[in-house]
Amino acid sequence: MTGQIPVRQSSSVVDFGEIAEVSAHRANPAKAGDVNEIYTPEELALIEANRERLIHIVEGSEQPRRRGKDRTLGLELERLVVDVASGEIVSYLDDPGVHHLLEAWTNLVPENEPVYIDGRLFGMQGAIDTPRGPVGISITLEPGSQLEASLGPSTSPLSLMAALEAFDDQFAEACAMIGVDWQLAALGLNPVAVDPRDVALIPKERYRLMDAYLSEHGFYARDMMRCSASTQVSIDSGAPEELARIYQLAVALGPILSFLTDNVLSWRGLVAEDTPTMARSRIWESVDPARCGTVPGTFSRDFSAATYVDWLMGVKPILFTSEGGRTIATGDATTRDIMALRELAPSELAHVLSMVFPSTRLKGFVEIRDADSLPPRLAAAFAAFAKGIFYNSQSFEAAYALLAKGRADADITEAHRALRKDGWNARVYGLPMATIAGRLIQLTENGLLDQEERNLFHGLSDLWSRGLVPRDLLLRA
Numbered sequence: 001m002t003g004q005i006p007v008r009q010s011s012s013v014v015d016f017g018e019i020a021e022v023s024a025h026r027a028n029p030a031k032a033g034d035v036n037e038i039y040t041p042e043e044l045a046l047i048e049a050n051r052e053r054l055i056h057i058v059e060g061s062e063q064p065r066r067r068g069k070d071r072t073l074g075l076e077l078e079r080l081v082v083d084v085a086s087g088e089i090v091s092y093l094d095d096p097g098v099h100h101l102l103e104a105w106t107n108l109v110p111e112n113e114p115v116y117i118d119g120r121l122f123g124m125q126g127a128i129d130t131p132r133g134p135v136g137i138s139i140t141l142e143p144g145s146q147l148e149a150s151l152g153p154s155t156s157p158l159s160l161m162a163a164l165e166a167f168d169d170q171f172a173e174a175c176a177m178i179g180v181d182w183q184l185a186a187l188g189l190n191p192v193a194v195d196p197r198d199v200a201l202i203p204k205e206r207y208r209l210m211d212a213y214l215s216e217h218g219f220y221a222r223d224m225m226r227c228s229a230s231t232q233v234s235i236d237s238g239a240p241e242e243l244a245r246i247y248q249l250a251v252a253l254g255p256i257l258s259f260l261t262d263n264v265l266s267w268r269g270l271v272a273e274d275t276p277t278m279a280r281s282r283i284w285e286s287v288d289p290a291r292c293g294t295v296p297g298t299f300s301r302d303f304s305a306a307t308y309v310d311w312l313m314g315v316k317p318i319l320f321t322s323e324g325g326r327t328i329a330t331g332d333a334t335t336r337d338i339m340a341l342r343e344l345a346p347s348e349l350a351h352v353l354s355m356v357f358p359s360t361r362l363k364g365f366v367e368i369r370d371a372d373s374l375p376p377r378l379a380a381a382f383a384a385f386a387k388g389i390f391y392n393s394q395s396f397e398a399a400y401a402l403l404a405k406g407r408a409d410a411d412i413t414e415a416h417r418a419l420r421k422d423g424w425n426a427r428v429y430g431l432p433m434a435t436i437a438g439r440l441i442q443l444t445e446n447g448l449l450d451q452e453e454r455n456l457f458h459g460l461s462d463l464w465s466r467g468l469v470p471r472d473l474l475l476r477a
Helices: 016-027 041-058 098-108 157-177 205-214 221-227 240-260 279-285 305-313 335-339 346-354 376-390 393-404 409-425 433-447 451-465 470-476
Strands: 073-083 113-117 120-128 135-141 147-154 182-185 230-235 319-321 327-329 360-362 366-372
Touching (some): 041 335, 041 346, 073 157, 073 376, 098 120, 098 135, 098 157, 120 157, 135 157, 147 157, 157 182, 157 376, 157 451, 205 319, 221 279, 230 376, 240 279, 240 360, 240 376, 240 393, 240 409, 279 409, 305 335, 319 346, 335 346, 376 433, 376 451, 393 433, 409 433, 433 451, 451 470
Antiparallel strands (some): 073 147, 073 182, 113 120, 120 135, 135 147, 230 366, 319 327
16 A cells, blocks of 8 residues: 655654655765754654664563573574475465465464455464464565464474474465465575566565565565575573673674575576575675665674664665555655654554664564574574573673674675685684584583473584585485
8 A cells, every 4th residue: 555654743744755855865965964954853853762762672671581491582484385296386376376375274273363464365473282382473475475484482492393393284284275285395595486586476565665676776686585585583682781792693693504504405597506505695695785784883892772773774764664554665765764754653663673684683682584494393403503502601602702702794794705615614703614513513502401402403413513504405315
């Protein structure tokens, strides 16, 4: 649904056209000057009020302060829906298509709340029963019809694993209800698409606007939106004074995790042997540098939630979805320009946070986004890895000293490049990659106090200790 950005009620009503003019004025240093010359005192007050509320959200002040064994994990797994007979990827509007699957799923689990956007069914949310108890779930779709299960929060990666298994059982039941033979493929990239433009976008205004904007700013933006799939783990951000070091370690781990979870079989029609390693990492580097990669100042001594929010405020959000659900393109306006309109509603602040894609994102929790889509047991093993490293103080301190202490933002880019070029023979942050992997295995084992959780982690550690990553299993098959 299109329209104007809702505006604050004041004696001087600001419409979107005026915001765009202000944005263009700011972008010209010869004309712009500092922000005090660009915005009115009333607008500056609104910007600061919205900024403080964003900082409050980002630092996790609205989240429970969990300690010890009460700290929780979230797990998001995106997978491709594959027609077994043809080997083709199923899209939303196919007949039968993913929209039929979702309709059957809502009948299968009527207690879950269906999610309608732009008048169409795009998912559901509620809880999923497991032998270990109910786990919260949100089922959504990515732009190219990738099916995503967001699970948690939960204190146990074993519960997340059980929830994934229950989710897969429901998927199979929903497929049977509509008479199709489909499977979920855990791959970092669509292995069938030769040109990402051939992969249909789901009919959602947000994605239409993102696709149009990002394809003008990054060569591989459409590969990212339409063809990629990831595994993401979210961890508690700790107290505000702890956030910086947690975030810095997560960012420093990014290139390493991208390498250790590489799970791409083919990219743009290349045979497996010719497909470059860490393909998703390469794609993200060419999406939109203004909103992706490493947040400037991540490794500065004074990094905080305010650093993150101040960076965010300078990014063009592409689109804005109001509290009432109206979505419009925002052109050259920055997030700061939007914040100058009026006091934003909580859902609007959440939207603003969702329109940037750094490798590790802050949304009231720490979202680690570097891993490729993994088979369910390996995805749960990745959650166990995060728990072992981040939720044991001794393992955390050792990992921070090993990887994050003394880092600079440029080190992250260099680590990506070294790993793409040399793989297991790369030197990362001055250390051999094999040494880092071995040390991370040891620290995770030490950090997981439950033997079942250690056994779950072995799904990944057994690969890494043999100098393998998930992609190698695909190549051998």
